[in-house]
Amino acid sequence: MASHDATAGARPAHRRLGAVRPRRGEAAGKAVLALCAFLSILTTIGIVVALLEPALEFFTEISPVEFYGGTDWAPLFEPARFGVLPLIVGTLKITVIACLVCVPFGLGAAIYMAEYARPAIRSVLKPALEILAGIPTVVFGYFALTLVTPLLRDIGIHVDVFNALSAGIVVGVMLIPTVASVSEDAMQAVPAGLRQGAFGLGATKFQVSTRVIVPAAISGIIASFVLAISRAVGETMIVAIGAGLLPTMTLDPRLQTETMTAFIAAIGIGDVPTGSVEYKTIFAVGLTLFLITLALNLFAIRMVRRFREVYE
Amino acid sequence: MDATAAPIRIGADPGMAASPALPPPEAREIVFGVRGASVHYGTHLALRDVDLDVYRNFVTAFIGPSGCGKSSFIRCFNRLNDLIPTARVGGQITYHGEDLYAPAVDAVEVRQRIGMVFQKPNPFPKSIYDNIAFGPRVLGMKGGLDERVEQALQRAAIWDEVKDRLKTPALSLSGGQQQRLCIARALATDPDVLLMDEPCSALDPIAPAKIEELMLELRRDFTVIVVTHNMQQAARVADMTAFFTVEVGDEGRRTGILIEYDETARMFTNPQDSRTEAYVTGRFG
Ligand SMILES: Nc1ncnc2c1ncn2[C@@H]1O[C@H](COP(=O)(O)OP(=O)(O)OP(=O)(O)O)[C@@H](O)[C@H]1O
Numbered sequence: 001m002a003s004h005d006a007t008a009g010a011r012p013a014h015r016r017l018g019a020v021r022p023r024r025g026e027a028a029g030k031a032v033l034a035l036c037a038f039l040s041i042l043t044t045i046g047i048v049v050a051l052l053e054p055a056l057e058f059f060t061e062i063s064p065v066e067f068y069g070g071t072d073w074a075p076l077f078e079p080a081r082f083g084v085l086p087l088i089v090g091t092l093k094i095t096v097i098a099c100l101v102c103v104p105f106g107l108g109a110a111i112y113m114a115e116y117a118r119p120a121i122r123s124v125l126k127p128a129l130e131i132l133a134g135i136p137t138v139v140f141g142y143f144a145l146t147l148v149t150p151l152l153r154d155i156g157i158h159v160d161v162f163n164a165l166s167a168g169i170v171v172g173v174m175l176i177p178t179v180a181s182v183s184e185d186a187m188q189a190v191p192a193g194l195r196q197g198a199f200g201l202g203a204t205k206f207q208v209s210t211r212v213i214v215p216a217a218i219s220g221i222i223a224s225f226v227l228a229i230s231r232a233v234g235e236t237m238i239v240a241i242g243a244g245l246l247p248t249m250t251l252d253p254r255l256q257t258e259t260m261t262a263f264i265a266a267i268g269i270g271d272v273p274t275g276s277v278e279y280k281t282i283f284a285v286g287l288t289l290f291l292i293t294l295a296l297n298l299f300a301i302r303m304v305r306r307f308r309e310v311y312e
Numbered sequence: 313m314d315a316t317a318a319p320i321r322i323g324a325d326p327g328m329a330a331s332p333a334l335p336p337p338e339a340r341e342i343v344f345g346v347r348g349a350s351v352h353y354g355t356h357l358a359l360r361d362v363d364l365d366v367y368r369n370f371v372t373a374f375i376g377p378s379g380c381g382k383s384s385f386i387r388c389f390n391r392l393n394d395l396i397p398t399a400r401v402g403g404q405i406t407y408h409g410e411d412l413y414a415p416a417v418d419a420v421e422v423r424q425r426i427g428m429v430f431q432k433p434n435p436f437p438k439s440i441y442d443n444i445a446f447g448p449r450v451l452g453m454k455g456g457l458d459e460r461v462e463q464a465l466q467r468a469a470i471w472d473e474v475k476d477r478l479k480t481p482a483l484s485l486s487g488g489q490q491q492r493l494c495i496a497r498a499l500a501t502d503p504d505v506l507l508m509d510e511p512c513s514a515l516d517p518i519a520p521a522k523i524e525e526l527m528l529e530l531r532r533d534f535t536v537i538v539v540t541h542n543m544q545q546a547a548r549v550a551d552m553t554a555f556f557t558v559e560v561g562d563e564g565r566r567t568g569i570l571i572e573y574d575e576t577a578r579m580f581t582n583p584q585d586s587r588t589e590a591y592v593t594g595r596f597g
Pocket residue numbers: 353358377378379380381382383384385396398541566568
C-alpha cells in the first residue's frame with residue numbers, strides 16, 4: 001500500500017458531480033432521427049387509410065361475396081362484372097412460375113457463393129447479381145415480350161404474344177438476386193465451427209452444404225423465399241408488358257392473363273372518372289393485394305427472427 | 313498393444329521418467345511420421361521444420377505458448393488446412409507409411425479415418441441422435457445405425473446422460489456434455505486417430521476432468537493427439553509431449569518451432585532444453 005500514499009495529493013481536490021443540464025443539439029438530433037424512423041410507419045398508415053376508405057365505399061356498392069367469389073372480371077364493360085378471382089389467379093400463376101425459377105436458381109447461386117466460390121470469383125459474382133437486381137423492371141418487361149416469348153416459341157411451346165409463362169419466368173429471373181443474396185447471408189452467418197466439424201467428419205463439400213449449412217440457415221433461406229414471393233405478387237411492369245391485360249380464369253400459363261397489379265396500373269393511367277365504381281375497384285384490388293403482401297411479410301419477419309435466435 | 317493404464321502424474325518420483333508402462337521405442341508403432349513439416353499462410357511461415365513420430369495408442373500432447381502453431385500443426389494431420397485457401401503445408405507427413413499429402417490421396421477419406429474435436433463444442437443444430445449419426449450417414453454406412461450411435465455415446469461416456477432424450481436438440485446440452493457429444497460424433501465412424509484441439513479450454517472447470525478421463529480411456533482403441541494450453545492437463549493425460557515455441561525473426565515475423573519432443577514424464581521432470589524448462593517450471597511456479 002506504499003504506492004497508495006505516494007500518489008495521494010497528486011490529484012486535484014474532488015469537484016462535485018454536475019447536475020443534469022439540457023443539451024439542445026442532442027434533443028434536435030434525436031427528433032430528426034426519430035422522424036426518420038417513424039416516416040415509414042407513417043407512410044404505411046397513410047397508405048392503409050387512403051386504401052381503406054374508397055375500398056370500403058366500393059364494398060357498399062359491390063358485395064364482398066360477388067367480389068371475392070366471382071369468376072368474371074369486366075369492371076369497365078356493360079354490364080360490369082366484379083369477380084376478382086381471375087386477377088388473383090393471374091397473380092398466382094405469375095408467382096408460382098417465378099418461384100419455380102428463383103427458388104432453385106437463387107438457392108443454387110447462394111450455395112455456390114457461400115460454400116464453393118473462391119474469394120476472387122465471389123468478388124465478381126456478387127456485384128454482378130446486384131446489377132441484375134438494379135435493372136429497371138420495365139426493361140425486364142420488354143425482355144419477356146421480345147426475347148423470352150419468341151424463344152419459347154422457338155423451342156416449340158405455343159404461347160400467346162402476351163403470356164403468363166414468359167412474364168413469370170422473367171419475374172423469377174429478376175428475383176434470383178434477392179433469393180441468392182438473402183440466403184447467402186444466412187449461410188455465411190452459420191458458425192464456421194459447424195462447417196469445420198462437418199468437414200472433420202469426412203463429409204464432402206456437397207454434403208456439408210446440403211446437410212449442415214442449408215438446414216442450419218433454413219429460416220433465413222425461407223425468409224428469402226417469402227420475400228421473393230411477396231415481390232412477385234407485387235410485380236407490375238413485367239406482367240403488364242409481358243403477360244398482357246386480359247383477365248382469364250385459367251391455369252394455362254401459355255395464355256394471356258392479367259394480374260391484380262397490372263389491372264391497377266392500367267386503370268390508373270386510363271381515363272376512368274374519379275369517384276366512380278370503376279375507379280374504386282382500384283382500391284378494392286389494392287387493398288386485397290396489400291393484405292396478401294402484408295401477410296407474407298409478417299411471415300417472413302417471423303422466420304428471420306427465428307433464424308437469428310438459433311445460435312444465441 | 314495397450315499403453316499405460318494409469319495416468320502419468322507430475323511431481324511423482326522422477327524415476328518414473330523411464331515409465332515401465334510405456335512400451336520401449338522399438339516396440340512402438342508409428343501412426344504419423346512427420347519430417348520437416350511447415351505451414352505457410354500466404355507468405356507467413358507459421359511453423360517450420362517439425363520432425364516427430366506419433367505412436368499408436370498413445371496420447372500425444374502438443375503444448376506451447378499461444379501462436380506457436382499448435383492448431384496449424386494438428387490441422388495438418390486430417391488435412392483440414394486444405395480448407396483454408398491461403399494455407400500451404402510443406403515437408404512430409406506419412407500416415408501408416410503412406411504420404412498423407414500425395415496427390416492421389418483423397419482428403420475426404422483422410423478425414424473419415426482421422427476424427428477431430430474442436431476447441432469450441434460445435435454440435436450441429438440437430439437432435440443428439442442425428443449429430444452422432446451424421447458421420448455414418450455421410451459415409452453411407454448402412455444398417456446398425458442405432459447400435460453405432462449407442463456405442464459412440466458410450467465410448468464418449470455420455471450415454472447415460474442422454475439415452476432418454478436422443479431426439480432432443482443437441483444444443484440443449486451443457487457445454488461439457490456438448491463437447492463429449494462432439495467426441496462421440498467423431499468416434500461414430502470408428503476413426504483410427506482422434507485429434508483434439510484444446511478440447512477443454514471452452515469448458516467450465518469440472519467438465520475437463522471427465523474429458524481427460526475419457527482421453528485415457530480412448531487410448532485403448534484409438535491414437536489421440538491433443539493440443540493443450542494447460543500443462544497439468546498434458547502431464548495428466550499425455551504419454552508423449554511436444555513442446556513448441558515462437559521464434560521472432562527479423563521484421564517481427566513469428567514462426568513456430570518444435571523445441572523438444574519426449575515422453576511426458578521426462579519432459580516435465582528432466583527437460584533437455586532450457587526453453588522447455590523455463591516454460592514448464594514457469595507455469596508451475
Ligand atoms: N487461417 C489462418 N490464416 C492466416 N494465418 C493464420 C491462420 N490460422 C493461424 N494463423 C497464424 O498462424 C500462427 C499460428 O497460429 P495457430 O492458431 O496455429 O497457433 P496456436 O498455437 O494454435 O495458438 P493458440 O494457442 O492461441 O490457439 C499465428 O501467427 C496465426 O496468426
